Amino acid sequence: xxxxxxxxxxxxxxxxxxxxxxxxxxxxxxxxxxxxxxxxxxxxxxxxxxxxxxxxxxxxxxxxxxxxxxxxxxxxxxxxxxxxxxxxxxxxxxxxxxxxxxxxxxxxxxxxx
Amino acid sequence: xxxxxxxxxxxxxxxxxxxxxxxxxxxxxxxxxxxxxxxxxxxxxxxxxxxxxxxxxxxxxxxxxxxxxxxxxxxxxxxxxxxxxxxxxxxxxxxxxxxxxxxxxxxxxxxxxxxxx
Numbered sequence: 518x519x520x521x522x523x524x525x526x527x528x529x530x531x532x533x534x535x536x537x538x539x540x541x542x543x544x545x546x547x548x549x550x551x552x553x554x555x556x557x558x559x560x561x562x563x564x565x566x567x568x569x570x571x572x573x574x575x576x577x578x579x580x581x582x583x584x585x586x587x588x589x590x591x592x593x594x595x596x597x598x599x600x601x602x603x604x605x606x607x608x609x610x611x612x613x614x615x616x617x618x619x620x621x622x623x624x625x626x627x628x629x630x
Numbered sequence: 631x632x633x634x635x636x637x638x639x640x641x642x643x644x645x646x647x648x649x650x651x652x653x654x655x656x657x658x659x660x661x662x663x664x665x666x667x668x669x670x671x672x673x674x675x676x677x678x679x680x681x682x683x684x685x686x687x688x689x690x691x692x693x694x695x696x697x698x699x700x701x702x703x704x705x706x707x708x709x710x711x712x713x714x715x716x717x718x719x720x721x722x723x724x725x726x727x728x729x730x731x732x733x734x735x736x737x738x739x740x741x742x743x744x745x746x747x
Contacts, residue, residue: 560738611733620673
C-alpha cells in the first residue's frame with residue numbers, strides 16, 4: 518500500500534531562514550504527491566502537487582517541492598520563512614488505482630522572530 | 631463557490647448521545663471523503679463515496695459510526711452512541727479531479743470539532 522513518511526513532527530526556523538520539510542514516499546509505481554497546509558482551527562489547503570509532469574513544482578506562498586525518484590522523496594522548501602508560514606504541513610500520496618489521498622503524520626512549522 | 635461546508639463547527643455532547651455531523655460538498659464534485667484528525671493518530675480516512683455510493687469504509691472505527699450520502703449535495707456522519715475517545719476534529723473533503731484514475735486534488739471543509747464528555 519502507498520504511504521508517506523514525514524521526518525520531524527516539529528521544525529523550528531527563524532524568520533528569513535530556509536524552510537525544509539521532509540517527505541518520503543513508498544509506492545510501487547510513480548505516485549502523485551501533494552503538500553497541504555493547515556492553519557489553526559482551519560481545514561487543509563493545497564500548497565502544491567506533483568502529477569508526473571515537471572519534477573520541480575512551485576506552489577502558493579513561495580513554496581516549492583522537488584520530486585526525486587532515486588531518493589523516493591518530495592521535500593518542501595521555501596527560501597525565506599515568514600511569520601505567517603507557521604502552521605502544520607501534511608504530505609500526501611495518491612497512488613495508481615487508489616481514489617483517495619493518504620496523509621503523513623504532519624510537521625508543525627514554528628517561525629521565530 | 632462557497633467551498634465544502636460543514637456543520638456544526640463545534641459540538642459538545644455527553645457520552646452515550648447520538649451525534650450527527652453534516653457536509654455539503656462543492657457542487658459538481660463526485661467524490662466525498664470523511665477524515666478524522668486527532669493528536670495521537672493524525673489524519674485518518676474514515677470512508678469515501680463516489681457518486682453517492684460508499685466505496686471504502688474500511689477506516690470506520692466501529693459499528694457505532696455510520697455515514698450516508700442521500701444525494702450529491704449532502705452527506706452525514708453519525709456516531710451512536712458517542713464515547714469520549716471519539717473526541718476529534720472531523721473533516722469532510724470533496725473532489726472531481728482525476729488523471730488516469732488517480733485523485734489530483736481534494737478540497738477540505740473547515741471541520742467539526744467534536745468533544746464528548
